[in-house]
Amino acid sequence: MDARARRDAGRRPLDSLGPGKDPKLESSHTGVGHSTLIEPAAAPGASPAQIEAVYRSRYPEFLRVARAILGDVEAAHDAVQEGVARALRARSGFRGTGPLDAWVWRAVVNAARTARRPAPALRDVSDAPAGPAPEMDELRTAVAALPERQRLAVFLRHYADLDYAAIAETLEIAPGTVGATLSAAYASLRTSLEEADR
Numbered sequence: 001m002d003a004r005a006r007r008d009a010g011r012r013p014l015d016s017l018g019p020g021k022d023p024k025l026e027s028s029h030t031g032v033g034h035s036t037l038i039e040p041a042a043a044p045g046a047s048p049a050q051i052e053a054v055y056r057s058r059y060p061e062f063l064r065v066a067r068a069i070l071g072d073v074e075a076a077h078d079a080v081q082e083g084v085a086r087a088l089r090a091r092s093g094f095r096g097t098g099p100l101d102a103w104v105w106r107a108v109v110n111a112a113r114t115a116r117r118p119a120p121a122l123r124d125v126s127d128a129p130a131g132p133a134p135e136m137d138e139l140r141t142a143v144a145a146l147p148e149r150q151r152l153a154v155f156l157r158h159y160a161d162l163d164y165a166a167i168a169e170t171l172e173i174a175p176g177t178v179g180a181t182l183s184a185a186y187a188s189l190r191t192s193l194e195e196a197d198r
Contacts, residue, residue, distance in 0.1 A: 031192030046087075046094040046103070054101045055084050061160040069112040069156045079115045089112045102169035105162070109152060109170060142192035150185035153178060 056061075059080065066076035066083075087107040094103050143154060149171065156162045156170060168175040 006124060033130045034155075044160055045092045046100055048088055050082065050100055051104060052085050058101060058104070062105075064103045065155045066108060066112040066153065066160045068159055069109070069152070070116055075114070079112040080108055082115070083111035085178075094168055098169040099166060099169060101165040102162070104187050105156070105160070105170040106165065106172065113148075113152075138193060139189070143197075145192065146185055146188060149173075150188065153181045154185050157182060 054135040062080045062083070063073075063076055066079040068074050070076050070079060074126045084104065084107065089106045090107070094100060143151060146154065152171060153167055162170065164175050169176045171178075173181070
């Protein structure tokens with residue numbers, strides 16, 4: 001056998017490997033192996049450390065919104081803890097289609113909604129001293145009377161300072177719906193406050 005025949009005999013054509021013999025080569029032909037190879041690096045989910053970082057940075061806002069929903073500071077603390085615990089348990093379900101903090105917000109808001117007593121009374125959620133002006137009582141009463149989605153959108157926009165995209169992610173609604181929801185809430189609040197002034 002001459003040198004060329006020996007060299008060719010030592011080589012095997014790519015087709016002779018067959019499927020599954022070399023995933024790198026298979027991926028270049030089928031496209032299936034490639035996604036399998038990169039899936040672990042691109043797998044969705046959030047780490048406990050990432051969720052903890054959101055919890056630490058957002059805790060005051062979480063507490064304000066939970067307190068606004070529940071009307072009680074102790075219940076609000078419990079709801080925030082429960083919401084973050086739920087987020088930790090479900091962390092593999094985070095798909096990365098939106099910001100992680102909005103995903104944790106959803107867990108906290110849902111925990112507060114679950115814990116809410118029937119017909120909650122909206123309490124003072126600011127750090128202002130006791131004895132608010134009558135106008136503030138009227139505003140709280142008007143906000144408490146809003147439909148749930150409008151009330152939550154107002155809380156998330158003004159107590160948590162979330163943008164429309166984060167509110168949409170938290171409430172699982174379209175971003176355009178956030179604007180419409182807030183507009184309806186503001187119109188309702190204006191009407192309620194005007195009627196209270198008469």
